[in-house]
Amino acid sequence: MDKKKFENHYMKQFDEELEEIRTRLMEMGGKVEQQLQNAIRAVAEADSKLAEDVIREEQRVDDMELDIDEACILIIARRQPAASDLRLVMMVTKAVNDLERIGDEAKKIANHAVILASETGTSEGYTEVRHLGQSVLKMLGHALDAFARFDVAAAMMTLEEDKQIDLDYKTALRELVTYMMEDPRSISRVINILWVIRSLERIGDHAKNLCEQIVFVVQGKDIRHR
Secondary structure, three states: OOHHHHHHHHHHHHHHHHHHHHHHHHHHHHHHHHHHHHHHHHHHOOOHHHHHHHHHHHHHHHHHHHHHHHHHHHHHHHHOOOHHHHHHHHHHHHHHHHHHHHHHHHHHHHHHHHHHHOOOOOOOOHHHHHHHHHHHHHHHHHHHHHHHHOOHHHHHHHHHHHHHHHHHHHHHHHHHHHHHHHOHHHHHHHHHHHHHHHHHHHHHHHHHHHHHHHHHHHHOOOOOOO
């Protein structure tokens, strides 16, 4: 094999490896998105069985993180990528961490769903969970779509959604604290709701991180903390 053919073969293999880790990251994103959707539904519908399914499946998300991380390490060790290719590998390692954290938060929501399903009481707080949950799911979906297309404009628009999620979280927090003060008997149940909406707010932050990483890999700009 002459030098030119060897280089072309090498680059083709490298491109295939980069596409493979990107595809696996998108699969992980889809898995996490489904986990979150199920966890929110488990709370809203008091479905402890669905919540337990989410808790069991979280190990699969952890396994996916380890597999993708290992693939990234091998690419760096064997290919020594530079410039945009290196940014892509670095972005995948960061994004996979954010997705794993989202999986952790979905598991936390599911744990609280199990507790809430076993308790009796009013439906106070469930409206806030549904509303915030749908907003966070929407933002996560937009972030994953932007990543699939490496769409910086879509990523920047999605970043703005986190501001509304933060506002909605603070509003829900005030309303639920007020409710506990008015009805002390509800404290135990509402505290679990508070933990749920806290996890949702954190998931919004992780979706925001995904968008910032898209800008980094496409434009080479680090827009964190700006």
